[in-house]
Amino acid sequence: MTAHDVVVRGGTVVDGNGGPPYTADVAIDGATVVEVGRVSGRGRREIDADGAVVAPGFVDIHTHYDGQATWESRLQPSSWHGVTTVLMGNCGVGFAPAKPEHHDRLIELMEGVEDIPGIALHEGLPWNWLSFAEYLDVLDTRHYDVDLGTQVPHAALRVHAMGRRAAARAEATAEEVALMAKLAAEAVRAGALGFSTSRTLNHRSIDGELTPSYDVAADELVAIAKAVGETGTGVLQLVTDFPDIDVELDMLRRMVAESGRPLSVSLAQLPHDLGAHRRILDLLEGACNEGLPMRAQVAARSIGLILGLANTLNPFMTNPVYQRLARSAGQPEEIAAAMREPATRAEMLAAQTTDVDSGRLGGGAIHLYPLMYELTDPPNYEPAPSETLAARAAEAGVEPVELAYDILAGGGLLYLTALNYREGNLDAVHEMLSHPCALPGLSDGGAHVGTICDASFPTTLIQHWTRDRSGARLPLEFVVQRQARDTARWVGLHDRGVLAPGYRADLNVIDVVGMRLRRPEVHADLPAGGRRMLQRVEGYRHTLVAGEETYTNGEPTEALPGRLLRGPRPTP
DSSP: OOEEEEEEEEEEEOOSSSOOOEEEEEEEETTEEEEEEOOOSEEEEEEEOTTSEEEEOEEEOOBOOTTHHHHOSOOTTGGGGTEEEEEEOGGGOOSOSOOGGGHHHHHHHHHHHHOOOHHHHHHHOOOOOSSHHHHHHHHHTOOBSSEEEEEEEHHHHHHHHHTHHHHTTOOOOHHHHHHHHHHHHHHHHHTOOEEEEEEOTTOBOTTSOBOTTTTOOHHHHHHHHHHHHTTTOOEEEEEEOOSSHHHHHHHHHHHHHHHOOOEEEEEOOBTTBTTHHHHHHHHHHHHHHTTOOEEEEEOSSOEEEEEOTTSSOOTTTTOHHHHHHHHHHOSHHHHHHHHTSHHHHHHHHHHOOOOOOTTSTTGGGGGOGGGEEEEOSSOOSSOOGGGSHHHHHHHHTSOHHHHHHHHHHTTOEEEEEEESOTTSSSHHHHHHHHSTTEEEOOOOBTSOTTTOOOTTHHHHHHIIIIIIOSSOOOOHHHHHIIIIIIHHHHTTBTTSSSOSTTSBOOEEEEOTTTOEEOOOEEEOOSGGGOOEEEOOEEOEEEEEETTEEEEETTEEOSOOOBOBOOSOBOOO
């Protein structure tokens, strides 16, 4: 009887193609799926999947592990959540190409734009590269718990080509644009999966300066996109505020038309125009119908900020009493203990104002109690409007700031629903996730480590959208197709995301019934003791990458089969 390396036996297979689940075995030899169905041959390793879902490994196309991947082999928290392939280098920020005199500038950008502690980046980045190709060579020497691909970032190209003028967001000369286009094409030929840029006011350096790519001329972006297109491969990724939807979409169409390459753009429900996402999706669908491949990257829940004493933000961060306490007490646990003293509580609340430094991260948002909720364990990412701090405080006859104080002093966390939740539910998210021109993205794995922990989006897609939601849900087979096959194919990785003979043996065995997402926790485990939020989950029984088990019930094995992906992968 034929022996296979691994046989996953008797699970409910959701194969990634969108069809109904079915009971089957999955046989693996080496890094490849060789049989799906009734497998008669035994496996040298047999995995009992009875009562569990067997699904392809998830492909997360929006992460920021650009620094972490140079010093760390486990790309957590993403790899805890069934993710077996990540794409980093999004939003136009990254660390290559990089002249030595530009290192500090690139760190300041990543620290400000993606909320990754500068102290960790200064300590952790080896900087043993100059060009993007050399950066890839460094990544190519390392082993990981996931496969990873990357994109060449616009901000790094601008800083490399323009020096100080990039920080001032000066208009690039024709020679500078030509250099950026040449470097982008070289990066894609060396193995980058695409090019990324940012046009949002939310992306600033740690000093408050706008990202160098914020309002560059459309001709610059089109020239770079065209150069990428001349390589015959690569994707384009962009984030924008859509200040003028028609003008912005016209520019995106030009980038796709002149490059021939697919483009994705970040999309959320805009707080100043709650229906704008529908119009944008309609315009993207129109472009697709004209043969211009364009997609929206959308979130699985509210894009929210997590506030706490160990986090980057909290409602008392500008309070002079809190600042004095933080300097003297030090650790968050000690601050919380001191805050529980009645005298300290009275003094701090008396000193609290809503005055803000508009240039500081968080701004006035840290006082928006009508949009703020207590983050419970397990977290409820679709709470009722009656659960806002403002509503709860009114019900209790106290001020919202008092309720916020007591939650933080008790070691709790606050969840500020910044986007996708102005109507008090996730109905708009359901619209976006369901749209044919949308893909799940925006998890920002590896980034915003002190304010956001959305690398768990793939888990939310399963737990909330297919199992728990009281409103309209999504079929499990649809969610798996979108987060595995569709995301993989969009970025040119046609060898994964499907459980079928010949495909990559990346898969998850999932206890969907027992799946439980935990509340994020802060850990000081980055280089130089930098802090980050991590979010665990129960329910992933087995995760395999290239046929090797990387996690068993959430705990890592010794296997690190993940590698750098250079360029696209063909269909088996």
